Amino acid sequence: MILILVMLICGSANFTPEDNYDAIAASYIEQYKELAIIEMHRSGVPASITLAQALIETNAGRSNLATKANNHFGIKCKRTWNGETYYHEDDDYNKEGDLIASCFRAYGSVIESYADHSNFLRTKENYISLFLLDRYDYKNWALGLSSSGYATNPKYAQMIISKIETYGLDQYDKYPDPADKFKK
Numbered sequence: 001m002i003l004i005l006v007m008l009i010c011g012s013a014n015f016t017p018e019d020n021y022d023a024i025a026a027s028y029i030e031q032y033k034e035l036a037i038i039e040m041h042r043s044g045v046p047a048s049i050t051l052a053q054a055l056i057e058t059n060a061g062r063s064n065l066a067t068k069a070n071n072h073f074g075i076k077c078k079r080t081w082n083g084e085t086y087y088h089e090d091d092d093y094n095k096e097g098d099l100i101a102s103c104f105r106a107y108g109s110v111i112e113s114y115a116d117h118s119n120f121l122r123t124k125e126n127y128i129s130l131f132l133l134d135r136y137d138y139k140n141w142a143l144g145l146s147s148s149g150y151a152t153n154p155k156y157a158q159m160i161i162s163k164i165e166t167y168g169l170d171q172y173d174k175y176p177d178p179a180d181k182f183k184k
Contacts, residue, residue: 025060029167032072035114037175043118044131047172048138049145050117052163056156064088069106073117074151077103084108091152136173138164 029051036047036054057074058066065071069086077085084106092102107113121127126148133140139161146157153159164170 021060024062025055025167028055028058028061029169031061032110032114033172034178035111037172038178039114039118040135040173040175041177041179042115043122044135045118045121046135046138046141046170047175048164048169049141049160050114051167051169051172052138052142052160053117053145053150054114055163055167056159065104069104070110070113071104071107072110072113073120075105075117075120077105081105136170138170138173 032054033051036050039045039050040047054072058072065074065088071086086104086106087101089099090102092100094100105116107116121130130141130144133144142157142160150156
């Protein structure tokens with residue numbers, strides 16, 4: 001009995017929240033897949049790309065940016081943003097080389113974040129060429145997002161592709177528009 005107790009205590013001492021990432025990611029996907037599919041049919045951004053980016057940018061919905069600002073895509077304020085804002089340290093530095101808080105867009109809901117992500121990609125000149133790609137070509141979408149400067153991480157495209165392949169997110173690119181069930 002003591003041996004079992006020691007094994008349980010030692011085993012649980014090695015447990016970290018990351019051990020549960022797959023279950024958390026699966027829950028996030030289940031919660032937001034229909035929203036990504038709706039946005040795909042509205043905007044042309046593949047649902048697989050949307051979900052993979054959201055998983056990466058929010059740590060499967062657990063980041064402060066997601067939980068406090070409903071920002072699921074790490075979209076910064078930039079000059080054109082007139083909405084609510086949220087500041088947190090990311091990758092911006094002042095003239096002295098000190099990390100400073102970056103301005104991120106804040107939303108009233110996750111739906112607003114997903115819609116703004118699609119609109120952001122559709123309206124920014126550096127992403128327009130993505131919409132010439134086949135919706136089912138997630139690899140070139142990922143490479144295009146990375147080469148267009150969506151994120152500073154040089155491995156961003158591979159991160160997106162990995163999420164899509166790990167969780168089978170490309171299946172959602174084939175789903176019909178959920179709004180069709182209301183059309184007659």
